Amino acid sequence: MHIPRIASAFVAFLVTLVVLWVGLPLLGPIYLFLVAIAIQEYASMMELRGVPVRRRSLWVVSALTLPASLPAGHPWMEVLGGVPWRELLLIGFALYLLVAEVVTSNRSSLHSLVFTLFGYVWISWGFGLIITLRYTPDGVIGLWYLTFPMLAIIATDVGGYVFGSLWGRRLLAPRISPKKTVEGLIGGLALALVVVGTTMALLPLWTDFRLDVMHLLVFALAVPLAALAGDLFESLVKRWAGVKDTGVFLPGHGGVLDRIDSTLIAVPATYLLVQLLLL
Numbered sequence: 001m002h003i004p005r006i007a008s009a010f011v012a013f014l015v016t017l018v019v020l021w022v023g024l025p026l027l028g029p030i031y032l033f034l035v036a037i038a039i040q041e042y043a044s045m046m047e048l049r050g051v052p053v054r055r056r057s058l059w060v061v062s063a064l065t066l067p068a069s070l071p072a073g074h075p076w077m078e079v080l081g082g083v084p085w086r087e088l089l090l091i092g093f094a095l096y097l098l099v100a101e102v103v104t105s106n107r108s109s110l111h112s113l114v115f116t117l118f119g120y121v122w123i124s125w126g127f128g129l130i131i132t133l134r135y136t137p138d139g140v141i142g143l144w145y146l147t148f149p150m151l152a153i154i155a156t157d158v159g160g161y162v163f164g165s166l167w168g169r170r171l172l173a174p175r176i177s178p179k180k181t182v183e184g185l186i187g188g189l190a191l192a193l194v195v196v197g198t199t200m201a202l203l204p205l206w207t208d209f210r211l212d213v214m215h216l217l218v219f220a221l222a223v224p225l226a227a228l229a230g231d232l233f234e235s236l237v238k239r240w241a242g243v244k245d246t247g248v249f250l251p252g253h254g255g256v257l258d259r260i261d262s263t264l265i266a267v268p269a270t271y272l273l274v275q276l277l278l279l
Helices: 003-022 025-049 055-069 075-079 085-103 109-127 130-136 142-169 182-206 215-241 256-262 263-278
Strands: 169-175 176-182
Touching: 003 025, 003 142, 025 055, 025 109, 025 130, 025 215, 025 256, 055 085, 055 109, 075 263, 085 109, 109 130, 109 263, 130 142, 130 263, 142 176, 142 215, 142 263, 169 182, 176 182, 176 215, 182 215, 215 263
Parallel strands: none
Antiparallel strands: 169 176
16 A cells, blocks of 8 residues: 555656746746645635735745845846845845735734735745755755755655555654654654765765765755755645645645645755855
């Protein structure tokens, strides 16, 4: 019964690898497509709790986040003067929401401001780091930086599912995700550690890029943990909203947010580690 789950994960990884290898021509449209649906799912969940979210504003600022997410060293950004557009866009959007809610003040204005801004940071701004990481510090090394969290996400998911199904007994977080077990957590992290660690160790055979042992261990442990945190956090949001799935984008697999939840935390965590440890 585990074969279909493993096979689908393998196919998903191959498709993801092709998209990452091609880069912006595929990564850009897919980012816009997934983020647009994820925002719709997020706004619908918030409405169940009586929280109005400015989804149109989120769609517009998400489209602007795509070019803003290119790193300073990218040729397109050099034309624009290497300005930190991501940070300026975040500040500008926060100020826009502040003014908009003051002008149209009502009983839900504060909730609307907070949850709209949170939705942007969590979904659009965080997911946009996929594009930033893909070209940090260049298009060659950036491909590997982005492959690490994708490997960790898939390995954690497959390992957690298989180990949890076979040996899961103790619930990990029953109030948030009643199906996750401690045994599944250990299995997912172990498989991710092996997969990510092996890939990093073999990198010198394919490229001139090398990681020392300490950096390898930090990446191989921290990125899978971040992927798990992303999964659990999205489950927390769903429980708060009172829904089982965020949508029906993929029959049997829920919505887009259900599929990219780990990525929304794992990719920013990878970017943080790259900036702190390697650049």
